[in-house]
Amino acid sequence: MTKDKSVKSGFTRRATLRMMTAGGAVGLLVPSMLGKPAFAQTPPSEPTGRVVVGLSQEPTVFNPLMPHIETDDGVAFSIFDALFRITPDGEIVPNLATEVPTIENGGLSEDGLSWRIKLRDDVKWHDGEPFTAEDVKFTLELITDPNFRAWRTAGHVLVRDIEVVSPTEITWRMEEPFAPYLSFLSETFILPKHILAEAEDPNDAPFNQAPVGTGAFKWGSRQAGDNLQLVANLEYHGDGPYIEQLVFKYIPDMTVLYTQFRSGEIDLVGQAYITPDNYEEAKSLDERVVELVPRGTLESIYLNQTLPVFQDKAVREALYLAIDRKSIIDLLNFGVPGEAETFMPETSAYYNPDLPKHEFDLHKAASLLDEAGWTPGSDGIREKDGVRLSFTNSTTTGAHLREQAQQFIQQTYAQIGVEMKIENLPPAVMWGEFWGQSQFESAMVGITYLIGADPDVTNRFHSKAIAADSGSGSNNARYSNPEVDKLLEEGARTFDIEKRKAIYKEIQGIIRDDLPFLPLFRYTNVFGRKEGLEGFEANSNTRTESSHAALWYWG
Amino acid sequence: MAAFLFSRFLQSAILLVIVSIIGFLVLYLMPGGPLSQYALDPGMTQEDIARITEQLGLNRPLYVQYLDWVWSLLQGDWGTSFRDGSPVTQVIARHVPATLLLMGSSTVIAVAVGTWIGVRGATHRYSGFDYIATVGAMIALSIPTFWFGLIGIYIFALRLDWLPAGNMYTIGDGSVLNYLHHLILPSIVLALVHIAIWSRFMRTATLDAISQDFVKTARAKGVSERRVVMKHVVGNALLPMITLAGVQVPSLLTGALVTETVFTWPGMGRLFLDSLGYSDYPVVMGLLMFSALLTIVANLCADIAVALVDPRIRLA
Numbered sequence: 001m002t003k004d005k006s007v008k009s010g011f012t013r014r015a016t017l018r019m020m021t022a023g024g025a026v027g028l029l030v031p032s033m034l035g036k037p038a039f040a041q042t043p044p045s046e047p048t049g050r051v052v053v054g055l056s057q058e059p060t061v062f063n064p065l066m067p068h069i070e071t072d073d074g075v076a077f078s079i080f081d082a083l084f085r086i087t088p089d090g091e092i093v094p095n096l097a098t099e100v101p102t103i104e105n106g107g108l109s110e111d112g113l114s115w116r117i118k119l120r121d122d123v124k125w126h127d128g129e130p131f132t133a134e135d136v137k138f139t140l141e142l143i144t145d146p147n148f149r150a151w152r153t154a155g156h157v158l159v160r161d162i163e164v165v166s167p168t169e170i171t172w173r174m175e176e177p178f179a180p181y182l183s184f185l186s187e188t189f190i191l192p193k194h195i196l197a198e199a200e201d202p203n204d205a206p207f208n209q210a211p212v213g214t215g216a217f218k219w220g221s222r223q224a225g226d227n228l229q230l231v232a233n234l235e236y237h238g239d240g241p242y243i244e245q246l247v248f249k250y251i252p253d254m255t256v257l258y259t260q261f262r263s264g265e266i267d268l269v270g271q272a273y274i275t276p277d278n279y280e281e282a283k284s285l286d287e288r289v290v291e292l293v294p295r296g297t298l299e300s301i302y303l304n305q306t307l308p309v310f311q312d313k314a315v316r317e318a319l320y321l322a323i324d325r326k327s328i329i330d331l332l333n334f335g336v337p338g339e340a341e342t343f344m345p346e347t348s349a350y351y352n353p354d355l356p357k358h359e360f361d362l363h364k365a366a367s368l369l370d371e372a373g374w375t376p377g378s379d380g381i382r383e384k385d386g387v388r389l390s391f392t393n394s395t396t397t398g399a400h401l402r403e404q405a406q407q408f409i410q411q412t413y414a415q416i417g418v419e420m421k422i423e424n425l426p427p428a429v430m431w432g433e434f435w436g437q438s439q440f441e442s443a444m445v446g447i448t449y450l451i452g453a454d455p456d457v458t459n460r461f462h463s464k465a466i467a468a469d470s471g472s473g474s475n476n477a478r479y480s481n482p483e484v485d486k487l488l489e490e491g492a493r494t495f496d497i498e499k500r501k502a503i504y505k506e507i508q509g510i511i512r513d514d515l516p517f518l519p520l521f522r523y524t525n526v527f528g529r530k531e532g533l534e535g536f537e538a539n540s541n542t543r544t545e546s547s548h549a550a551l552w553y554w555g
Numbered sequence: 556m557a558a559f560l561f562s563r564f565l566q567s568a569i570l571l572v573i574v575s576i577i578g579f580l581v582l583y584l585m586p587g588g589p590l591s592q593y594a595l596d597p598g599m600t601q602e603d604i605a606r607i608t609e610q611l612g613l614n615r616p617l618y619v620q621y622l623d624w625v626w627s628l629l630q631g632d633w634g635t636s637f638r639d640g641s642p643v644t645q646v647i648a649r650h651v652p653a654t655l656l657l658m659g660s661s662t663v664i665a666v667a668v669g670t671w672i673g674v675r676g677a678t679h680r681y682s683g684f685d686y687i688a689t690v691g692a693m694i695a696l697s698i699p700t701f702w703f704g705l706i707g708i709y710i711f712a713l714r715l716d717w718l719p720a721g722n723m724y725t726i727g728d729g730s731v732l733n734y735l736h737h738l739i740l741p742s743i744v745l746a747l748v749h750i751a752i753w754s755r756f757m758r759t760a761t762l763d764a765i766s767q768d769f770v771k772t773a774r775a776k777g778v779s780e781r782r783v784v785m786k787h788v789v790g791n792a793l794l795p796m797i798t799l800a801g802v803q804v805p806s807l808l809t810g811a812l813v814t815e816t817v818f819t820w821p822g823m824g825r826l827f828l829d830s831l832g833y834s835d836y837p838v839v840m841g842l843l844m845f846s847a848l849l850t851i852v853a854n855l856c857a858d859i860a861v862a863l864v865d866p867r868i869r870l871a
Contacts, residue, residue, distance in 0.1 A: 052726050058829065060639045067607055069592055149610050152599040184598070208640050224649035225821030225829070227726060247726050251819050252829070256721055259713070265725070428587030428834050431594035436601050451598040459598060467601035474600060 041534065043242040043553040047232035050245040051533065051552055052265070053545075054257050056272030058250040059228055062219075063208040064189040065143055067151045071271045074546035078230055078246055079126075080189035080213035081238075083117060083136065084182065086541040090349055090453035092182055095238075096120055096131065096190055096214065098168075100182070103495060112177035112495050119168045123237045125192050126218045132167035138193035140172070142202060149203050154451075154459070155184040177493035179500065183454030187542075190214070216241040216550030226250060240550030242535065248546075258282070267530045270545050274526035276336040276401075287531045293538040294338055296345040297448045297523035301393065301409075304441050305478045305516055308387050314372035315389065316515040321365035322412050325358055328405050329521050337521035342508045343449040343457060346522065347540050349497070350455035352505040355512045358519070366416045374417075382417040390419035394434070395444040396427045402444050405520070438468040438476050446523060453541040455504040458488045461511065479516035563858055567851045574847040575840070579621050582836055588613065589637045589834040611637065624840065633844075634837030638830065643841035647823065653723055654822030656734075657814065658807045660742035665749035665803075672750065673757020674789055677765065688754060695751035703744045704817035711740055721819035741818040745811060749803060756799050760792035767791070801857025805850035 053074065061068035064076035083097040092100050098118045101107020107116050123131035142148050143156045158175040165171055174181070192212055199205035210219050216238065217230035230246040249266055251257040258278050261269045262285060274282050274290065282290045303310040303319075310316060329337050340346070341355040374382040374389055382389040393409075395402045403424065410420045420442075425434060434440060449457050458473065459465050463480035465473020484507055491503040527545065529536055534555035539547050589611075590604050608614050612623070627634060633643035672692075676685040695703075712720035718740045719725070724733050764770060765788055773783045812824030819825075823842060830838040 050727060060636075063640070066640065067590070067593060069596075149607060152596065152603050153606075154598050154600065154603075204635065204640065223723075223821060224646070225653070225825055226723060226819075229726075249722075249726060250821075251721070252816070252825070253819065256819055259720060263720070265722070426587070428585065428591050428832075430587070431591035432587035434586070435591075435594050436604065445595070447595055448597045459600060465600070472600050472602040474594075 041555055043240070043535065043551070047234070047241050047244040049243050049554045050247060051243050051267045051549070051554075052247045052249050053268045053270040053549075054249050054251050054260060054266035055270045056250075056252060056254055056257055058225065058252075059248055061208075062211045063191070063202075063205075065139070065151060065191060066149055066203070066208070070543040073542070074248060074270060074544040074549075075228065075230070076189055077215070077542065077544055077547040078217040078549050079211055079215045079219060080191070081123070081215050082186050082189050083119075084186040085547075086183070086186045086452050086539070088347075088537055088539040088541065090347065090541055092186055092453070095186075096123060096136075108495065112179065112493060113174050114171065115174065116165075116169065116171045119170065120237060121168050123214050124235055125194075125214055126212045126233060127192075127195075129192065129194050130167070131190070131192075131214050133164040133170040134167070135190050135193045136170050137162045137164050138197060139188070139190045142191065142196070143188070145202075147201075147203075155181045156188075177495070179492055179495050180451065180454040180456040183450075183452035183456075186452050217246050220245070236550065238550060240535075240552075242551065242553035243549075246546075246549050246552075261288070261528055264530070267533055268536070268545070269526075269528040274528045276334040276526065279334055279336055279526045282526065282528055288528055289531055289533075290526060290528045291538075292336060293525050293527050293540065294346060295448075295523040295525055295540050296347075296450055297446045298340055298343050299337070299444070299446045299520040299523065300517040301520065302440070302443045302445055302447075302477045302517045303515070304438055305480070306438070307391060307441055309389055309391055310442075312372060312374075312384075313514070314368050315374070316518070318365040318368040318372075318416065319413070319418065320515055320518045321359065321361050321368065322416050322418070323358075323409055323518060323520070324360045324412055325520060326360065328408060332401055332404050332408065333521065336526060337524045340519050340522035341512055342519070343447070343460070343511070343517075344455060344504065344508055345450065345540060348450070348453060348455060350501055350504040352508040354505075355508060362412065362416055369416065369418075376417045380417055381419045388419070389417065390421070391441040392421040392423045393442045393444060394423050394425055394430065394440050396430045397424045398426075406444060435476060436467055436474075438466070438478050440476075443476075444520075448543075450541075455500065456488070456492055457504075457507070458492060461507070461516075462488050477516040479511075479514070481510060481514060484510055484514075559862060560859070563855055567855055570851060571844070571847055575625070575844060576621070578840055578843040579624070580617075582834075582839055583617055583620065585834070587834060589836065592833060624837075628844075633841045636830075636835055636838045638833045638835040638838070643837045646826070646838055647841055647845060650821060650823045650826045653820060654808070654811050654815070654824065656723075656738065657742055657745060657811055657820060657822055658804075660738055661746035661749065662804075662807060664742060664746040665753050668746070669750040669753025670757050670789070670793075672754035673759075674761050674784065674792070676754065676758045677761035678784055678788075680762070685758075688758075692751035692755050695747045700744060700748060700813045701817050703747055704741070704814060707740050707744050708817070721817075723820055741814050741820055744817075745807070745814040749807065752803065753796075753799070756796060757792060760795045761788055763795075764788045764791040797860045798857050801853045801855075804853045805846065808846055808849060 055071050057069065057071040059072045059075045061072045062075060064080055081096045083095060084092045084100060085095045086092055094100055096119055098120055099105060099107065101115055101117060103110055119133055125131055140156060140159055140162055143150045143153055155178055158178050160173045160175055162170065162172040195207050195212055196202050196205060199207065216233055216236045218233045220229035220231045222228045227250060228248045232241045232244050251260060254272060254275055257269065257272065258274055260266050282288065303316060305311065329335060329339065341358060342352060344351045369382055374384045377383045393406055395406065406422050410422060413420045449460055460475055461479055461484055462473065462475060463485050464471045465475040466478050467473065468478060487503050487507050491500055494500050494503065527538060532555050533552060535551040535553050537548060538545065590607055593599050593604060612620065624634065635642055636646045639646050672688045676688045679685055708720050711718040719737050723737055770783060770787050773787050811822055812827060814820065815822045815824035816828060827842045
């Protein structure tokens with residue numbers, strides 16, 4: 001790590017804006033009123049220093065359109081640009097585009113079927129070639145090319161008749177209105193046509209190992225199994241970059257990762273973050289900033305709705321009542337995660353804050369089961385019409401906090417005559433057909449429901465998304481509610497934000513009532529970085545902490 | 556000699572085929588598979604997973620996949636990594652230097668220190684040094700490598716702060732000195748077990764050599780003890796070590812697997828574990844075959860070397 005503190009003077013447009021909006025006028029007049037002199041909070045006029053991000057998984061996929069995992073996103077966000085990006089507040093703002101298309105500005109037709117995107121004219125690829133609408137067309141067509149091993153194709157498969165109007169304008173038609181597409185496009189990085197179109201097979205192109213993008217950082221070098229180094233793109237069209245070098249360091253062991261953060265070898269703990277058990281100690285470290293950042297992932301117990309025992313709503317309610325959630329959060333997870341009643345992140349504009357709050361009440365749970373006719377059998381386990389109130393719960397082996405939570409829940413369930421057997425599986429087995437084809441009875445799992453900031457959850461809750469019933473999607477609980485289906489379809493074709501808010505709040509209400517899953521807690525990541533690393537802003541609407549590394553600098 | 560070589564080559568080839576079949580079956584029959592890592596990805600549907608499965612050819616019958624793999628292998632194509640997207644040979648080649656560096660340095664340490672301890676133990680039989688060496692070897696052989704690694708990190712990196720806790724080098728400092736600094740702890744840890752083995756074998760071989768007539772003759776002729784040991788004893792005692800080296804080289808690779816994990820060393824051992832975790836079949840199979848090949852070739856070389864030295868072996 002080189003922490004170069006030689007900050008040169010010079011205010012960028014963004015820095016000036018930031019200063020103005022945050023009471024910067026006072027800061028300029030009375031610098032001593034701020035903790036540091038005003039100039040120290042300003043990015044350097046040219047890229048300076050290096051930031052080392054520690055990751056517990058190794059980034060290996062550098063073509064962002066190909067199947068990849070979260071950790072690869074950090075690299076993609078730095079090398080490439082999408083048409084739009086999502087701010088921490090969930091607002092979609094232009095990136096390679098000059099404006100976000102709306103019905104008002106004519107970018108979208110009234111029926112949401114015709115799209116027109118205007119593009120920047122000052123963007124260059126890292127090799128100096130100009131970025132044009134042809135690149136956007138090429139990218140969108142590549143994703144649906146049957147010969148290309150594309151990542152997710154949802155949304156893109158609806159795009160028809162792409163036309164390049166000019167180098168800075170592109171239009172297309174959607175097969176059906178699909179409001180979430182804007183959000184999907186914020187995670188769709190545009191690739192260079194002039195390089196990939198020449199490749200014999202884009203799946204095996206040399207580009208995939210040394211990508212060329214338009215982003216704030218250029219490909220540097222890679223030591224496989226150890227680190228990846230990116231260098232500043234001095235011709236970047238946006239703000240930044242303010243650091244010379246961005247390094248992703250792969251440290252597979254979480255304890256070692258934390259140790260190296262403590263010893264100063266890494267500047268920022270990236271994906272996987274600091275484990276909850278180290279949170280208290282991390283907070284006390286000198287010259288380190290450690291903060292809790294709520295994420296969009298929800299830990300819950302998924303109930304396979306086709307199991308006779310779970311088809312009784314009283315059972316699902318009783319099971320929820322019988323979970324001592326607070327103890328699971330406070331005692332097993334060191335108080336780090338947050339309580340949640342819905343799949344929608346609290347940071348989302350579509351979050352419904354009016355849902356009934358969970359209560360832990362064994363007596364009430366038992367009464368509910370009594371009333372529903374579930375009476376204790378000879379072995380103490382309740383039964384009704386020959387069905388025992390017994391089921392298995394599965395999660396990944398080795399996830400010790402989850403395993404402890406399972407045992408804890410198992411004990412409380414036993415107190416109300418419910419038998420929960422634990423059958424855990426290795427991750428590769430758990431997330432194979434067992435999960436995908438809903439072969440589990442119940443599963444303890446952490447799920448991210450949203451793509452970007454869009455509230456559409458058709459993939460998780462629509463009855464046509466049940467893969468086990470030959471559907472297309474990931475409705476693994478095999479949840480089916482015609483009312484939710486109808487609302488989800490309406491939400492996907494509604495572009496008016498206020499109307500969408502009402503729709504998705506209603507969906508949350510119905511799902512909270514139906515309880516196809518029992519919420520345990522909202523994931524909260526422990527972010528750690530060295531003091532002096534400025535410009536860092538957590539964004540729970542992306543999958544990576546490095547989504548805006550262009551704005552980082554040493555203060 | 557030709558018949559001996561032909562027989563050894565044939566045995567090796569059969570062994571490789573058996574290893575490949577077992578490895579392939581075990582790996583490909585494991586539930587889950589390489590695409591299970593995308594199961595919780597929002598927006599990625601089972602349809603997407605099915606499409607990619609087909610594109611990768613993973614939905615074909617197992618024997619077709621195996622024969623296809625063997626056919627490609629015979630043509631020099633080791634396949635393409637699912638995780639990385641680059642040819643398996645390239646993926647392995649990227650990790651070979653780190654492992655070679657670790658194995659090389661630990662081999663030098665193991666052979667040098669092991670030989671010295673063995674010879675000194677034999678020439679000073681039942682001395683305090685010999686007893687300490689014997690007990691030390693027992694301990695080194697009984698305790699797992701990772702434990703030594705963790706203890707080493709705790710003492711030398713965390714408590715004393717003399718050596719780095721892991722990694723091959725510090726980002727931003729590519730000097731030879733920096734590499735050497737990072738190499739000390741992992742290579743010593745990896746060498747420990749091999750020092751123990753090497754020293755025990757060397758002690759026995761040296762004792763055997765000491766009792767030979769030519770050593771007695773040399774002594775009778777008034778050759779200095781130092782010269783007797785260095786020229787006559789050690790030289791002859793090293794001969795049986797050829798076989799040991801044949802076994803030790805591949806086992807160094809196994810040891811590196813653990814050591815590389817503990818010390819976050821970007822070598823083949825770590826690559827193997829990572830690839831296994833992601834069910835990256837082509838890379839795991841590539842490493843398996845590479846390891847099998849290394850074992851077979853090392854043993855073959857040892858057999859040939861011994862046969863060359865001692866004609867009785869090839870006639871047996």
